[in-house]
Amino acid sequence: MATKHYLSYLEETIRAKWNYLAMTDFDGEHKYTYADIAREIAKLHVTWRECGIKEGDKIALCGRNCANWGLLFLAVESYGTVTVSILPDFTAEGIYSLVDHSEAVLLYVGPNVMKRIDPKQMKGLKATIFMDDMHIVEATPEFSKAYEGAEEAFKKAYPKGVKVSDVHYPTDNFDEIAVINYTSGSTGNPKGVMLTHLNLSGNVEFACQRIPHKPGDKVLSMLPIAHMFGLMFEFLYQVCDGAEVYFLTQAPTPTVLMKAFAQVKPFMILTVPLVIEKIIKKGVLPKISTPTMKILWQTPIIKTIVRKKVKEGLDKIFGGRLRFLIIGGAALNGEVEQVLHDIHYQYCVGYGMTECGPLISYEDWFRYAFHSCGKELPQCRVRIDSEDPTSKDGEIQVKGINVMKGYYKNSEATKAAFTEDGWMRTGDLGVLDKEGNIYIHGRSKNMILGPSGQNIYPEELEDKLNSMPGVVESIVLDRDHKLVALVFPDTSTEGKKLLGTKSLTQQMEENRVAVNKTLPVYSQINSIELVASEFEKTPKRSIKRYLYK
Numbered sequence: 001m002a003t004k005h006y007l008s009y010l011e012e013t014i015r016a017k018w019n020y021l022a023m024t025d026f027d028g029e030h031k032y033t034y035a036d037i038a039r040e041i042a043k044l045h046v047t048w049r050e051c052g053i054k055e056g057d058k059i060a061l062c063g064r065n066c067a068n069w070g071l072l073f074l075a076v077e078s079y080g081t082v083t084v085s086i087l088p089d090f091t092a093e094g095i096y097s098l099v100d101h102s103e104a105v106l107l108y109v110g111p112n113v114m115k116r117i118d119p120k121q122m123k124g125l126k127a128t129i130f131m132d133d134m135h136i137v138e139a140t141p142e143f144s145k146a147y148e149g150a151e152e153a154f155k156k157a158y159p160k161g162v163k164v165s166d167v168h169y170p171t172d173n174f175d176e177i178a179v180i181n182y183t184s185g186s187t188g189n190p191k192g193v194m195l196t197h198l199n200l201s202g203n204v205e206f207a208c209q210r211i212p213h214k215p216g217d218k219v220l221s222m223l224p225i226a227h228m229f230g231l232m233f234e235f236l237y238q239v240c241d242g243a244e245v246y247f248l249t250q251a252p253t254p255t256v257l258m259k260a261f262a263q264v265k266p267f268m269i270l271t272v273p274l275v276i277e278k279i280i281k282k283g284v285l286p287k288i289s290t291p292t293m294k295i296l297w298q299t300p301i302i303k304t305i306v307r308k309k310v311k312e313g314l315d316k317i318f319g320g321r322l323r324f325l326i327i328g329g330a331a332l333n334g335e336v337e338q339v340l341h342d343i344h345y346q347y348c349v350g351y352g353m354t355e356c357g358p359l360i361s362y363e364d365w366f367r368y369a370f371h372s373c374g375k376e377l378p379q380c381r382v383r384i385d386s387e388d389p390t391s392k393d394g395e396i397q398v399k400g401i402n403v404m405k406g407y408y409k410n411s412e413a414t415k416a417a418f419t420e421d422g423w424m425r426t427g428d429l430g431v432l433d434k435e436g437n438i439y440i441h442g443r444s445k446n447m448i449l450g451p452s453g454q455n456i457y458p459e460e461l462e463d464k465l466n467s468m469p470g471v472v473e474s475i476v477l478d479r480d481h482k483l484v485a486l487v488f489p490d491t492s493t494e495g496k497k498l499l500g501t502k503s504l505t506q507q508m509e510e511n512r513v514a515v516n517k518t519l520p521v522y523s524q525i526n527s528i529e530l531v532a533s534e535f536e537k538t539p540k541r542s543i544k545r546y547l548y549k
Contacts, residue, residue, distance in 0.1 A: 002182050002203055003174075003198065003199065003201050003205055003379075003401060004205050005169050005170040005171035005174070005197065005201050006129075006197070006201045006204035006205070006236065006237075007077065007078055007146065007170065007197075007242050008169075008171050008243065009204060009205075009240035010078075010169065010239065010240045010545075011036065011167050011168065011169055011468075012035060013239065013240060013241065014034045014035075014167050014240045014306070015164050015167055016036045016241050016242070017034045017320040018033070018034055018038075018164055019033055019034070019035060020033060020034055020242070020244075021033055021244050022034045022036070022037055022244065022245065023037070023067040023070050023239065023244075023245050023247065024067060024244065024245070024247070025067050025246075025247050025249050025262065026067050026068065026220070026246045026247060026248050026260055026263075027047055027091050027215075027249070027250070028067070028247070028249050028419060030066065030067040030068055030209055031067070032067055032071065034242075035162075037071060037239075038073050038162050038164075038166070038167050039073065039161070039162040039306075041071070041074055041075045041078055041451050042154070042157075042158060042162045042166065043072075043154050044072070044079070044151075045075065045078075045079050045148035046150060046154045047147065047153075047154070048079060048081070048151060049153075050146045050147070050150045050153050051126070051127075051143050051145075051146040052126075052142075052146065052178045053079075053081065053105060053106065053126075055080035055081060055497055056080065056081065056082065056176075057081045057082070057105045057106075057491050058081070058082045058084050058102050058103055058104040058105060058180065059072075059076045059082070059083060059084065059100055059104060059106045059107075059108070060083075060085075060086055060102060060104035060106065060107045060108070061073065061076075061079050061082035061083060061084070061085055061086065061131070061226065061470070062086040062087075062090075062095060062107065062108070062109050062110065062113050062226070062245055062420065063088055063108070063109055063110020063111070063112070063131045064088055064110050064112055064249055064250075064338070064363050065221050065222070065225045065230070065248055065249060066110065066131065066132075066247050066249050067245075067247055067391060068132065068134075069108075069110070069131060069223065069225055070239070070247065072108055072131065072347060073085075073225075073231075073235075073236075074239070077178055077197075079171065080170055080173065080176075081177065081233050082177050082179065082180060082383065083178065083179045083180070084099075084102040084104050084179075084180045084182070084192075084322050085179060085180070085181050085182065085225075085226040085227075085231065086097070086098050086099070086182050086226060087182065087224060087226045087227065087512070088110060088113050088224075088226065088336075089114055089224075091116075092116045092117045092121075092183075093117070094097065094195070095113070095117055096117070096121045096122055098182050098192075099124070099125065099159065099193065100123075100124060101408070101409065102182075102192060103124060103409065104124070104125065105124070105125060105126045106125065106127055106128075106129065107119070107122065107125055107127075107128045107129070108128075108129050108130075108131045109128060109130065109131055109132075109137070110131045110132065111132055112134065114130060114137065115460075118140065119137055119138035124144075126139060126140050126143045127143045127144075127147070130362065131431035135178060139178055140542055141269050143425045144309055144372075149338070153479065157329055163474065164271060166265070169266075173197050174196065174197050174201065174246050175180060175196055175197075175198065175407065176196060176197055176272065177191075177194050177195070177196055178195055178196055178197045178199070179194075179195045179200070179202050179228075180192040180193065180194055180195075180408050181193045181195060181226075181227075181228055181231075181354055184324065184543065185317065188486065189285045191407045191408075191410060191413055191531070192210060192406075192407060192408030192409070192410070193228075193354045193355050193404050193407060194404055194405040194408050195228075195357045195404055195405070195409065196404075196405055197510065198401050199230070199355055199356070199357040199401065199402050199403070199404060199405075199530040200236065201401075201466065202357070202377075202379040202380075202400070202401040202402040203232050203237065203238060203357050203358070203359050203379075203402055204232070204237045204240050205375050205379070206233075206359065206378065206379055207237035207241070207242045207359075208237060208240065210364065211237075211268065213241050213242055213243045213267070214267070216244075217243045217244070217245050217267040217268075218243065218244040218246060218264050218265060218267065219236070219238050219244070219245055219246070219264075219265055219266050219267065219268055219270075219525070220246050220261070220264050220266045220269070220362060220498070221234040221235050221245055221246065221247045221248060222234065222252045222257070222260070222271075223270060223271070223272070225247075225352070225413075226351065227305040228352075228354045228357055228358040229328060229329060229352065229358050230270070230272070230394075231324070232268050232357065232358060232359070233270050233359075233457045234347040243267075244248045245487075246264045246352060248260055248261070250273075254278070257275075258317065259493050261317065261319040262319055263319075264319060265319035265320055265321040266318070266319055266321065266322065266325070267321055267322065268322070268323065268324040268325075268326065269318060269322060269324070270325070270326050271326075271327055272327070272328070272329040272330060272541040272543075273323070273329065273330050273331065273333060273336075274330075274473075275288055275321070275541075276325075276327060276332070276336060276340075276347075277336045277466075279314075279317065279331050279475050280340070281336065282494065283313070283317070284310060284313075284314070284339055285335070285339070286337070286494065286498075287310075288306075293306070295414075297342070300388055306346075307342055307343045307501050308343075310339075310343050311343040311344065314343070314345065322346065323346060324346060324365065325340075325345065325346055325347040325365070326347075326348060326349075326350055326352065327348070327350070327351060328349065328350040328373075329541060329542060330541065330542050331392050331440065331459055331463060333467060334347055334371075334462055334463050334464070334467065335464050335466075335467040336371070337349075337371065338427070342510075344396060345365075346364055346365045346366075347365055348362065348365040348368040348374060349368070349373045349374065350362040350373060350374055351373035351374060351438060351440065353426060354402065354404075355417070356380070356398060356402045356403055356404070356406040357402050357404070357494050358426075359377060360377065360380060360382065360398055360402070360426075360438075361373055361374040361375055361376050361377065361382065361438050362374040362375070363375050363376065363437070369433070369435065369437040370440050372433075372437040372438060373438050373439070373440055374437065375435075375436040375437055375438065376436065376438070377400070377402065379400050379401050379402050380398055380399065380400025380401065380402050380403065381398070381399050382397070382398055382399055382432065382438060383396075383397050383399075383423065383432075384396060384397075384430065384431060384432050385397055385419075386431070389431060389432045390431055390432060390433055390434060391431060392431070393429045393430060393431060393441050394429065394430075394431075395425060395426065395428070395429060395444055396425065396426045396428045396429070396438065397423040397424060397425055398421060398424045398426060398429050399422060399423045399424065402423050404424070404500065406432045414451055427443055428440050428442070428443055428444070429441050429442050429443065429444050431455070441457050441459075441460065442445050442457030442458070442459045442460065443459070446458055446459065446545060448476075448478045448483070450522040450523065455525045456483070456522070458474075458475070458476035458477070459486070461476045461483070461515070461519070461523065461525065462474045462485075463474065464515045464519075465485055465487065465515055465525075468511035468514065468515065469498050469499070469507055469511065470489050470490050470495055470498065470499060470504060470508065470511070471488075471489065471490065471508075471511065471537060472487075472488045472489060472490050472534070473487075473534065473543070474486060474487045474488070474536060475535060475543060475545060475548050476525065477548065477549065479549075482526040482527075483523065483524065483525050483526050484525070484526060484527050484528075484529060485512070485525050485527070485528045485529070486528075486530075486531050486535075486548060487508060487528050487529070487530055487531065487533050488509070488530075488533065488534050488535060489504050489530055491504075498519055504530060505530075508528040508530065511528070512525050512527070512528050535547075535548070537548045
């Protein structure tokens with residue numbers, strides 16, 4: 001299929017929405033119209049030319065979500081340079097290592113990162129620049145001198161200011177690298193995923209066609225923008241199609257999120273399961289789990305009224321203008337999805353990975369198949385490596401214009417990521433039904449081999465455990481051929497009320513027995529151990545399983 005370059009979308013949108021608001025820091029200082037974006041991009045381009053930055057050079061961005069991060073990304077991409085996106089949660093040593101590995105010549109950092117790093121440790125850089133106000137933190141003498149003269153050079157280049165007619169960006173570079181995305185993933189060994197302009201364009205084009213904006217639509221950028229999930233669907237496609245993006249510049253605590261939802265009133269929320277599960281488990285399940293409500297929830301006619309009230313309550317929490325609730329990054333808890341399904345909420349679960357820039361599958365909520373993660377995008381093909389893809393689990397494999405070029409300077413890992421006939425291995429296991437819906441059943445590397453060769457997927461056991469009283473989250477491990485569950489318990493006030501006179505140990509044993517009744521003998525949980533704190537997670541809120549034994 002013919003693909004339209006995402007920078008073409010951006011050009012058209014900037015021209016059409018010149019004086020409309022584009023990007024704002026929620027509770028912050030920076031605010032840009034589309035005209036401001038055009039002007040600031042032009043200014044950065046002139047600055048980089050004056051300072052000797054060439055097409056193909058790497059420019060690293062490391063900081064929390066903010067309008068200036070987004071602005072820098074658009075400038076890097078439209079200059080012909082490569083964005084190196086580094087998560088701000090990395091240690092100082094990790095940042096040094098990735099800057100060095102990527103061969104970045106510039107590093108733009110946010111305030112939280114600036115406090116933790118020493119720019120002198122990164123010898124290959126021409127400059128480290130503070131993202132908030134663009135001042136130089138550390139630079140070579142040559143760069144500093146050129147940087148000082150950039151303002152005058154900009155005035156000479158645009159004596160009458162930047163106009164609509166000046167907005168022209170390169171669109172003949174589909175095969176060139178656009179982004180090297182470093183993500184912690186689930187292995188603990190970050191790799192630089194090389195995504196081309198074609199990879200990004202395929203994702204933007206799909207989103208613009210299937211999730212189009214209406215005038216005045218707003219979105220909240222709350223997932224890490226340095227991660228492809230947040231970068232693509234809470235920022236890039238949004239500005240390419242003319243939405244207003246509000247960047248949550250602080251940690252997304254429940255209080256902060258509720259305030260932001262109420263003020264921004266987003267048309268779409270993109271989130272990971274953990275956020276939705278907390279909202280449903282704390283705000284909905286306790287109300288509908290009483291004996292009376294359980295009866296009313298299933299009683300004809302009355303259930304329609306009750307479920308409508310619950311839906312209206314959720315709509316209010318999300319700001320009142322939500323048309324799309326898109327969940328991804330991990331499996332959604334079965335009990336929580338059942339509630340969303342029962343109230344006919346406008347939700348769907350998508351599937352993707354950084355290596356696909358990131359989307360692989362999606363389906364509009366009104367056609368979404370319960371428990372699935374949608375259908376393959378028109379931009380790619382999905383196959384199941386199984387003798388019977390509709391009933392027997394096999395690895396999900398992908399081919400198409402959204403699939404990465406490979407891992408930067410890591411030919412061995414790149415080779416291992418693809419089959420001999422060119423399909424990318426996802427490492428996820430699942431099936432594909434006759435309608436094309438994808439159902440994921442676990443990670444191949446997480447699979448536990450049962451006593452008689454049975455395949456045990458810990459995620460399925462965890463889903464059951466996480467629905468039990470007093471359980472916030474869990475991990476199921478194989479210890480000496482026995483299944484052990486590590487559980488982080490709910491010690492909140494509400495959690496203690498639910499326990500009543502029972503101890504946590506008693507409740508967990510009851511949970512274990514109850515869950516085991518639903519499981520075949522070979523996959524039953526032998527014991528439960530309580531942990532004192534939440535499990536450590538990746539930026540997309542997946543548990544770092546490799547840390548727990």
